[in-house]
Amino acid sequence: MLTLYDYMDSGNGYKVRLVLAKLGLPYKLVLCDILKGETRTPEFLAKNPNGRIPTLQLEDGAFLAESGAIIWYLAEGTPLAPKDRKARAETLQQDSHEPNIAVARFWKHYLPKLSALQEMDLPNRMKGGYAALDIMEKHLAKNDFFVGGSFGLADIALYAYTHVAHEGEFDLSKYPSINAWMGRVAAQPNHVTISHKN
Amino acid sequence: MLTLYDYMDSGNGYKVRLVLAKLGLPYKLVLCDILKGETRTPEFLAKNPNGRIPTLQLEDGAFLAESGAIIWYLAEGTPLAPKDRKARAETLQQDSHEPNIAVARFWKHYLPKLSALQEMDLPNRMKGGYAALDIMEKHLAKNDFFVGGSFGLADIALYAYTHVAHEGEFDLSKYPSINAWMGRVAAQPNHVTISHKN
Numbered sequence: 001m002l003t004l005y006d007y008m009d010s011g012n013g014y015k016v017r018l019v020l021a022k023l024g025l026p027y028k029l030v031l032c033d034i035l036k037g038e039t040r041t042p043e044f045l046a047k048n049p050n051g052r053i054p055t056l057q058l059e060d061g062a063f064l065a066e067s068g069a070i071i072w073y074l075a076e077g078t079p080l081a082p083k084d085r086k087a088r089a090e091t092l093q094q095d096s097h098e099p100n101i102a103v104a105r106f107w108k109h110y111l112p113k114l115s116a117l118q119e120m121d122l123p124n125r126m127k128g129g130y131a132a133l134d135i136m137e138k139h140l141a142k143n144d145f146f147v148g149g150s151f152g153l154a155d156i157a158l159y160a161y162t163h164v165a166h167e168g169e170f171d172l173s174k175y176p177s178i179n180a181w182m183g184r185v186a187a188q189p190n191h192v193t194i195s196h197k198n
Numbered sequence: 199m200l201t202l203y204d205y206m207d208s209g210n211g212y213k214v215r216l217v218l219a220k221l222g223l224p225y226k227l228v229l230c231d232i233l234k235g236e237t238r239t240p241e242f243l244a245k246n247p248n249g250r251i252p253t254l255q256l257e258d259g260a261f262l263a264e265s266g267a268i269i270w271y272l273a274e275g276t277p278l279a280p281k282d283r284k285a286r287a288e289t290l291q292q293d294s295h296e297p298n299i300a301v302a303r304f305w306k307h308y309l310p311k312l313s314a315l316q317e318m319d320l321p322n323r324m325k326g327g328y329a330a331l332d333i334m335e336k337h338l339a340k341n342d343f344f345v346g347g348s349f350g351l352a353d354i355a356l357y358a359y360t361h362v363a364h365e366g367e368f369d370l371s372k373y374p375s376i377n378a379w380m381g382r383v384a385a386q387p388n389h390v391t392i393s394h395k396n
Contacts, residue, residue: 049333062284069291076283085274086260093267117322120315135247 002027003057011160012067013054021192087148094154100128105168140177200225201255209358210265211252219390285346292352298326303366338375
């Protein structure tokens with residue numbers, strides 16, 4: 001069986017859990033407390049030298065890291081992964097939209113106190129996050145989903161942090177098309193929430 | 199014909215130029231001076247709302263952004279892109295190794311003066327860059343190339359910034375396996391340098 005090393009609040013972990021749920025794949029969930037350094041132990045680093053979740057152990061014992069790589073691995077050959085060459089590239093390019101939202105959320109929602117560097121960098125992260133939201137809004141004003149007119153990996157990858165952007169104190173009220181899209185994503189079959197354990 | 203909007207010194211642009219050279223694909227090169235804001239004009243933002251190079255215009259007029267997406271688009275179905283599902287995922291996961299090296303290089307080599315934030319963040323970037331190099335060194339001590347034992351997209355993606363890491367003042371002398379691998383990459387057929395114009 002697949003084993004997923006993960007942290008429930010992680011948007012990147014949620015991307016993988018959402019794909020696993022969509023595909024109905026059974027897996028063992030091993031929770032690692034990233035705030036307590038549980039992904040920096042020698043034991044974990046032997047699984048993933050980058051010391052990050054999500055990390056997926058395959059049935060042959062090998063480990064895969066990076067949510068973008070993992071979700072493609074799982075979804076390849078299913079309706080979640082487009083077959084058309086251009087649609088595949090468009091799906092891959094979505095993955096870079098959200099680092100600013102993810103980082104701002106982590107700092108604001110999970111850290112007891114920001115470092116001086118984080119305090120100084122936060123305005124850039126907020127600005128970058130809003131720039132990404134602006135681009136998403138423009139696309140979703142004309143399209144129901146991100147790639148090829150139907151729900152797929154690109155939507156999962158972008159939904160993961162967008163739907164918790166308010167935890168980074170992003171104001172989503174001025175993004176009607178993003179809100180409507182989030183509703184459509186959550187209404188897809190086999191949806192699970194970020195806190196849902198398998 | 200394909201049109202590549204690019205900036206010669208960009209490692210991300212170089213990934214695309216290297217794939218185009220390997221595949222012998224003709225293309226028109228349009229240089230944009232990122233330091234002068236030429237990717238932030240309304241005209242450029244209409245091509246890529248993120249305002250970044252490399253941006254590739256396809257023969258049907260559509261634009262593709264993000265080097266990772268572009269090189270997969272170009273290489274799909276060629277020997278540069280692995281066919282095996284696990285090897286494909288392993289190739290995708292390499293892409294996250296180098297942001298620290300790329301950022302440190304840009305700050306140190308291209309900016310006339312660092313901002314206070316950059317000064318404060320630089321040690322983290324150097325530390326993260328060396329951590330990535332350590333992981334690469336370990337892998338290359340046992341493997342000639344990154345994925346599946348043969349040269350491919352993962353090597354191109356990682357070579358682009360590693361071979362100019364000294365411009366970010368990274369000391370590569372203590373990485374014998376990385377140096378040997380860089381030699382093997384540069385010895386592959388149809389290699390071009392980062393400054394080579396098509």
